[in-house]
Amino acid sequence: MSSAPPPGRPRPGGRTARIRTQVLAAVSAELAENGYDALTVDSVAARSGVHRTTVYRRWRDVGGLLTDLLDSTSDDDWQPTDTGSLRGDLAALNREIQTSLTERPSIATALIAASFRSDEAARALRRLWDDRYERCEVVVERAIQRGELPPGIDARALLVAATAPLYHQLVLLGTPPDPRLPEHAAETAALAASAGAFDRPQDSGDVEGE
Amino acid sequence: MSSAPPPGRPRPGGRTARIRTQVLAAVSAELAENGYDALTVDSVAARSGVHRTTVYRRWRDVGGLLTDLLDSTSDDDWQPTDTGSLRGDLAALNREIQTSLTERPSIATALIAASFRSDEAARALRRLWDDRYERCEVVVERAIQRGELPPGIDARALLVAATAPLYHQLVLLGTPPDPRLPEHAAETAALAASAGAFDRPQDSGDVEGE
The missing domain is CATH 1.10.357.10 (Tetracycline Repressor, domain 2)
Known part of the structure; x- marks a missing residue:
């Protein structure tokens, strides 16, 4: 769930990146604890401490939040383990x-x-x-x-x-x-x-x- | 989706069996056409032509309808094909x-x-x-x-x-x-x-x- 940018792209700086990290962590936690049915933009905003207007403007709805969470997962540097066989x-x-x-x-x-x-x-x-x-x-x-x-x-x-x-x-x-x-x-x-x-x-x- | 009874059990007769067949066919059709979100006891009753009071009394809710549909599927005599290998x-x-x-x-x-x-x-x-x-x-x-x-x-x-x-x-x-x-x-x-x-x-x- 690291949000490190792909190589060659400058790291998005400061506040914007921090807000994304906070919001996506809140989506993960809400989804894992309470499931999809309880997931709302408002519950994510409340848990993340980010203003709900900001969350609505940037992610629009639950589909937008889930999509960004999933896309952010691809931003990591995960590689399969090399065990020798x-x-x-x-x-x-x-x-x-x-x-x-x-x-x-x-x-x-x-x-x-x-x-x-x-x-x-x-x-x-x-x-x-x-x-x-x-x-x-x-x-x-x-x-x-x-x-x-x-x-x-x-x-x-x-x-x-x-x-x-x-x-x-x-x-x-x-x-x-x-x-x-x-x-x-x-x-x-x-x-x-x-x-x-x-x-x-x-x-x-x-x-x-x- | 046949509702034939397992061998050795008498076939449940007449009206009760007919109502079950009608209702489960309506659950299948509603689910396939409109998905889970649109599935309600009322929509199933309307489609099946069975009185909604009967459907509520016998199947209670959407979970009861789906469970009976799935259980009825096991009542068939399906066997895997014998192709010789x-x-x-x-x-x-x-x-x-x-x-x-x-x-x-x-x-x-x-x-x-x-x-x-x-x-x-x-x-x-x-x-x-x-x-x-x-x-x-x-x-x-x-x-x-x-x-x-x-x-x-x-x-x-x-x-x-x-x-x-x-x-x-x-x-x-x-x-x-x-x-x-x-x-x-x-x-x-x-x-x-x-x-x-x-x-x-x-x-x-x-x-x-x-």
């Missing part, structure tokens, strides 16, 4: 996902629930996931460099296969968290990758991006 | 899931969205999924009988791995439907299963259920 990297990623979905209060679960209520929040959440999966592609690149996998792997499909059971079990099926699931889902995806499940068809290997 | 059976299952999540209007997607609003609907949806996954375990039993897989497989983990990418891509990530995804997710899970990803630890094989 594909299976280890995927397990580390899955442990982070499991923690974010099971901690109480879980801002991740609250944002997913909110995405079913606000189309604007849904689009912002999908941009955030897209950014995260893109950053995770390095996990597959490292596995190729180590010789664990052949070149020409569909990295996104592998990453989705590795992480999907966590979301499905914890968000949709609502099964109690299984401490072995992060490792098990990672191992399953790594075994499938070794068996060729994510190899791109050979004849399209050279024309990627056309 | 593990990969084929999982692909057929995934095609059904992809269709249910992408058809317009999609009652499945509407019920998932509603489960984030009503705890009662969430519990009913999870009971339904549990029932469906249980019925699908025969897919793994058949694969063992054919000699495609060794005995002692964690059938539920295999089924969740095979189907999770569909739910993750279509419900949470909101990616456009990929016509190859049902087959691809099935193939990935089958390859992982052949590589031993879902073998239960040997020493616990005999004490299952203890």
